[in-house]
Structures are given as C-alpha cells and as structure tokens.
Amino acid sequence: MYFFLLNLSFVDICYFSAIAPKALQNLLAERKTIAYAACAAHMLFFNTILTTECYLLVVMVYDQYVAICKPLFYVIIMSPKICAQLVAGSYLIEVIGALVQTSGAFRLSYCSSNIITHLFCDIPAVVKLSCSGTYNSELMLFAVSGIIAISTISIILLSSIYILSTILRIRSTQGRAKTFSTCTSHLMAITMFYGMAICIYVLPQSED
Known part of the structure; x- marks a missing residue:
C-alpha cells in the first residue's frame, strides 16, 4: 500500500510541476507566451501524468481487493515484483496513450487564432484553435479517452462491489467498521478525481 501511495504522491507532485511554473510565470509576465514545441511537450507530460494516476488508482483498488477478499493469498498475488510491474505498466501504457493523443492534436493545422483560453496546453483547448477538419482527430482522442x-x-466499480460484499459478510461490527474505514479515504480520492475529470472534460462547456 505504501509503495503505491509513494508513486501516487510522486504523480501528484508532477501535476504541480507541470502546471504551476508556467502559470506563475504568466502571472508575472506582461506577455504570456509559450513556444509550439513547449506546448506539445507540456501536453504530452500532463496527459501522461493524468492517465497514469487513473491506472495507479486502479492498481490501488485491486490491492485493496486482494487484501480484503483474498487475504491468505495476498503475499503471493501482490509480491514486490508484481507491485513493481503493475506500477511500471501504468507508466508505460500511459506514455504510449499520451503520445497518441498529443500526436493527434498536433497533426492538425493551426493557422488562425493562437490564443489558448486555458491555464495550460490541454488537448480540448488546443484542438479548438485548429482551422483544419478536426473530426477524425477528435474521434481518435475521444476513443482513447473513452477506453x-x-x-x-x-475495474474500480467491480473491485469496489466485491470489497463491499466481503465487508458486509464480516460478522463482527468492529471488524466491519475497521475494514470499511481503510477503504473510505481511497474511495473518496477516486470520487473526487473522477468527479473533477467529468466536470472538466465531459460536461458541456461555455463558449465564452
């Protein structure tokens, strides 16, 4: 659990490192600019971090599922080698996914407005500036994000259902409350993370 929390904390620090320096620079600078290559690198780095956190949260839920639902096999299933492979896989898969999304956004032609109405180079804000047909790129980006x-x-919902059903079968009220308390903070973090993502990327946005 602490190994996964360490990696999750590292990813959260990278969030701050990806967004805050340029945002602070723009607050102090009279002319707020970013180079084309820097914008692409910023987008790649941010999307890698964002989607890596998604998979780390999945890995942590799976870890809780094994600990609660299969405690006798926990040491075998979640060995240090397996934990390292799960974390490494989360980073690797999302580097590939972020490369696909970023290349899709920067294959478009940008020949009109170059003002990004966003705090950083996020995909929706950049694609909106394109003067070429964006249907195929938006479809690809939507497909990758949807997957x-x-x-x-x-996976999170399925694991949570199994965890909840196992907790409810615990006869001791004290044991049930103790087991449930170990899952509450993580479930709250997942709810906040996906709730924020839905508000930003799924709900209709103002055209202003």
Missing part, C-alpha cells in the same frame, strides 16, 4: 475512462472505472 481509458471505461476500463478504469469498470
């Missing part, structure tokens, strides 16, 4: 969202949410 990530559906796969992670499905």
Whole structure:
C-alpha cells in the first residue's frame, strides 16, 4: 500500500510541476507566451501524468481487493515484483496513450487564432484553435479517452462491489467498521478525481 501511495504522491507532485511554473510565470509576465514545441511537450507530460494516476488508482483498488477478499493469498498475488510491474505498466501504457493523443492534436493545422483560453496546453483547448477538419482527430482522442475512462472505472466499480460484499459478510461490527474505514479515504480520492475529470472534460462547456 505504501509503495503505491509513494508513486501516487510522486504523480501528484508532477501535476504541480507541470502546471504551476508556467502559470506563475504568466502571472508575472506582461506577455504570456509559450513556444509550439513547449506546448506539445507540456501536453504530452500532463496527459501522461493524468492517465497514469487513473491506472495507479486502479492498481490501488485491486490491492485493496486482494487484501480484503483474498487475504491468505495476498503475499503471493501482490509480491514486490508484481507491485513493481503493475506500477511500471501504468507508466508505460500511459506514455504510449499520451503520445497518441498529443500526436493527434498536433497533426492538425493551426493557422488562425493562437490564443489558448486555458491555464495550460490541454488537448480540448488546443484542438479548438485548429482551422483544419478536426473530426477524425477528435474521434481518435475521444476513443482513447473513452477506453481509458471505461476500463478504469469498470475495474474500480467491480473491485469496489466485491470489497463491499466481503465487508458486509464480516460478522463482527468492529471488524466491519475497521475494514470499511481503510477503504473510505481511497474511495473518496477516486470520487473526487473522477468527479473533477467529468466536470472538466465531459460536461458541456461555455463558449465564452
């Protein structure tokens, strides 16, 4: 658990490192600019971090599932080697996914407005500036994002259902409360993370 928390904390620090320096610079600078290559690198780095956190949250839910539902096999299933492979896989898969999303956004032609109405180079804000047909790129970006969202949410929900059913079968009220308390903070973090993502990327946005 602490190994996964360490990696989750590292990813959260990277969030701050990806967004805050340029945002602070723009607050102090009279002319707020970012180079084309820097914008692409910023987008790649941010999307890698964002989707890596999705899969780390999935791995942590799976870890809780094994600990609560299969405690006698926990040491075998979640060995240090397996934990390292799960974390490494989360980073590797999402580097590939972020490369696909970023290359899709920067294959478009940008020949009109170059003002990004966003705090950083996020995909929706950049694609909106394109003067070429964006249907195929938006479709590809939507497909990649949809696969990530559906796969992670499905695994989280399925694992949470198994965890909850196992907790409810515990006869001791004290044991049931103690086991449930270990899952509450993580479930709240997942709810806040996906709730924020839905508000930003799924709900309709103002055109102003």
